[in-house]
Amino acid sequence: MPWAGKNKCKMNEMARHAQEPTAKELDDLLQSLWVRNYPLLAERMKLIRAAKDKVDAGYLDNTCRKDGEEAAHKLAGILGTFGLPQGSALASKIEVLLSNDTSTCLQRAGELRSWVGELEAVIASHP
Numbered sequence: 001m002p003w004a005g006k007n008k009c010k011m012n013e014m015a016r017h018a019q020e021p022t023a024k025e026l027d028d029l030l031q032s033l034w035v036r037n038y039p040l041l042a043e044r045m046k047l048i049r050a051a052k053d054k055v056d057a058g059y060l061d062n063t064c065r066k067d068g069e070e071a072a073h074k075l076a077g078i079l080g081t082f083g084l085p086q087g088s089a090l091a092s093k094i095e096v097l098l099s100n101d102t103s104t105c106l107q108r109a110g111e112l113r114s115w116v117g118e119l120e121a122v123i124a125s126h127p
Contacts, residue, residue, distance in 0.1 A: 034082055034126065044071035045120065051098060052116045055109045060102045069098035087122040090115050
């Protein structure tokens with residue numbers, strides 16, 4: 001039966017297309033993931049804010065610096081997934097700044113303050 005294989009291939013292709021999610025379904029899925037993961041994102045922002053606050057106060061301990069760096073790294077990795085590439089870029093800048101020694105972080109307090117404020121605004125802008 002030379003036609004049997006052709007019908008099977010066509011049926012497999014039709015089944016594959018029927019299973020592909022629509023743009024609305026993908027948007028709904030991403031929104032659901034955002035809502036589920038928002039508490040974790042907020043906790044990471046809290047760690048970054050704590051590092052910024054200590055820099056503003058003129059004293060940044062190594063533990064707080066490292067926690068902020070790791071939180072920024074994780075945010076940089078996830079924010080692009082949610083359509084916030086500017087947030088990923090800002091989180092990467094914060095990560096790099098916090099990867100420096102404490103004295104460098106203190107010298108660049110203005111940049112850190114600015115980037116953290118911008119990052120908070122980007123995250124708040126997500127519906």
